[in-house]
Every structure is written in structure tokens, then in C-alpha cells.
Amino acid sequence: DAGVIQSPRHEVTEMGQEVTLRCKPISGHDYLFWYRQTMMRGLELLIYFNNNVPIDDSGMPEDRFSAKMPNASFSTLKIQPSEPRDSAVYFCASSSGQVQWLARYEQYFGPGTRLTVT
């Protein structure tokens, strides 16, 4: 398996522009997570899906952020409009397991997308 795939690997955009990050989870994994990593706040969970359904989006910072998972092999994280404080590395991760023991399953991270908003 190729592992979790993310694109683009790097994105530089101007403030106010729309940004779309993409993720392909490991085949057969039914959980997908979006994380944001910054020096100040560390690794934060933004949202996660189970069988393509958003389960917990309490980490999404504000309405400018939205995430979708139209099918089991594809998810997007969109920021509209983007702001300089959104600059970070965004990771997608996937795992499999039973919901009541979700936190006991290994998460497989993608290579991340480094976003810079100027």
C-alpha cells in the first residue's frame, strides 16, 4: 500500500484566497483525521470522519474551515478565505477500528501539506 497520500505537498497563497487540501486514506481504513501542526499550538485535531461521515468537528477553528469526504478514498479540507495565521502543516491520517476504542488504534499519517499564506 502507498500509505496516506496528500496533495499538494506545499502551497503558497495570498491572504483571501481559497485553499483546498486533499487526502487519500489507506484503503480499507474507515477513519480519517485532519490535523494542523504549528510551533505555537502543536498537533491539533481539526475533524475526523467515520465511514465518510463527519463525527467530531469541534477542533475546526472557525467557519472559514470546512471538510468533506465524498467517498471512502478521498477527503478535502478547504479554507476560504485564507489568512496568514492559517499557515501551518496540515496532516491527514487514517486508521481502522471500533468506535468505542478508536483512540487505541494506530494512526497512519500522510506526508502533510505545508501551507503558507502571505
Next chain:
Amino acid sequence: GQQVMQIPQYQHVQEGEDFTTYCNSSTTLSNIQWYKQRPGGHPVFLIQLVKSGEVKKQKRLTFQFGEAKKNSSLHITATQTTDVGTYFCAGDTGFQKLVFGTGTRLLVSP
């Protein structure tokens, strides 16, 4: 706010020296996982501990889960340059999702 703290934030050692990072939670954890992130890379799962007082070893790495399940440690014996990276603990604080610690960045000089 952040519920899982790690100390130290950063440590620089000479190759061959030992290294320990400590993970502390304000609440009881049902489990603890450890991840390693190489510079410029992504977090990679190392191990999971579930039982109170559990100790696991992976070659030069020793992982412990505290008796009260509120803390954990990772000890590396005789560090090597390949150990360079940031080590994160992550635990379930009761909401069936992992909360990642603040991380400890390790630098090893040859």
C-alpha cells in the same frame, strides 16, 4: 487548552548519552501512544501502552505508563544520530480521540 504536556521541550545530547522525555496529563488516560516525527517528516507510530504500570521495550527504547495512568515516559539508552526527531505522546482523555502532547525535540550530536 492543551491537556497533555511533555518535558523537556527540547534536549540536545551527545551520541551515546541517554535521553528521557516525560508525558503528563491532567486527567486519567485510557491508553498512551508514542509517535516519532523526523525533521520535515510526519508522525510515525512507535508503541501503545494500555495497562497501569506497563513497561514495554523496543531495542534501546523503554516506554512506561504510570500507575495512575496520568503520566508516561520514553527512555532511550545510548542515543544514536538516527534518534533525532520530535517524540510525541498521545492519549485518550475520555472522549475516544487522541490528544497529542506538546512534544520533545531531540537533537543528537555525533
